[in-house]
Amino acid sequence: AVTPMSADQLALFKSSWNTVKHNEVDILYAVFKANPDIQAKFPQFAGKDLDSIKDSADFAVHSGRIVGFFSEVIGLIGNPENRPALKTLIDGLASSHKARGIEKAQFEEFRASLVDYLSHHLDWNDTMKSTWDLALNNMFFYILHALEVAQ
Numbered sequence: 001a002v003t004p005m006s007a008d009q010l011a012l013f014k015s016s017w018n019t020v021k022h023n024e025v026d027i028l029y030a031v032f033k034a035n036p037d038i039q040a041k042f043p044q045f046a047g048k049d050l051d052s053i054k055d056s057a058d059f060a061v062h063s064g065r066i067v068g069f070f071s072e073v074i075g076l077i078g079n080p081e082n083r084p085a086l087k088t089l090i091d092g093l094a095s096s097h098k099a100r101g102i103e104k105a106q107f108e109e110f111r112a113s114l115v116d117y118l119s120h121h122l123d124w125n126d127t128m129k130s131t132w133d134l135a136l137n138n139m140f141f142y143i144l145h146a147l148e149v150a151q
C-alpha cells in the first residue's frame with residue numbers, strides 16, 4: 001500500500017535527490033557492479049568489462065535515461081494534478097521492461113543498490129533513511145503493480 005509523505009519528507013526527498021541526480025553514470029555503475037545479472041540484460045553491455053564501458057558515450061546515454069526516469073518521477077510527485085502523468089510514466093516503464101523479461105526480483109535488486117549508493121552519498125541519518133524508505137516503498141508499490149498487470 002501507499003503511505004502519503006509529509007510536506008517535510010517530500011521536501012527532503014526532493015532536495016536530497018537533487019544533490020545526486022547528476023551522478024547518473026556513478027549510479028548505474030553501482031547498480032551493475034552489485035548486480036551482474038542486471039548488466040547482462042542490456043544487449044550493448046552484456047558480457048563486457050564494467051570498468052572499460054563506464055566511460056563510454058553509450059554508458060552515459062543509458063545512465064541518463066535510467067536515472068533521468070527517477071528525476072522525472074520525483075519532479076512530478078507531490079502535486080495531485082500530476083497523477084495521470086505519473087501513471088503514464090510508470091505504466092510505460094512496466095510494459096517496456098516486462099517485454100524485456102525483467103522480473104520483480106531484479107527491480108528489487110536495482111532498488112537495493114540505489115539505496116546503497118544513496119546511503120554513501122547523502123547525509124544518511126535516521127530521518128533521511130526513513131524518508132527514502134517511504135518514498136521508494138510508494139514508488140515501487142506502483143512500479144511492481146504495473147509490472148504485474150502489464151501485457
Ligand code: HEM
Binds near residue numbers: 042
Ligand atoms: C526502477 C528501476 C528502473 C528504471 C527507473 C529503469 C528505467 C529505464 C528507462 C527510462 C529506460 C529507457 C526507456 C525504456 O526502454 O523503457 C530503460 C531501458 C532499459 N532497462 Fe531499465 N529501468 C529500471 C530497472 C531495470 C532493470 C532491473 C533492468 C534489468 C534487469 C533494466 C533493463 C533495461 C534494459 C535492457 C533497457 C533497454 C536498454 C536499451 O536501450 O538497449 N531496467 N530503463
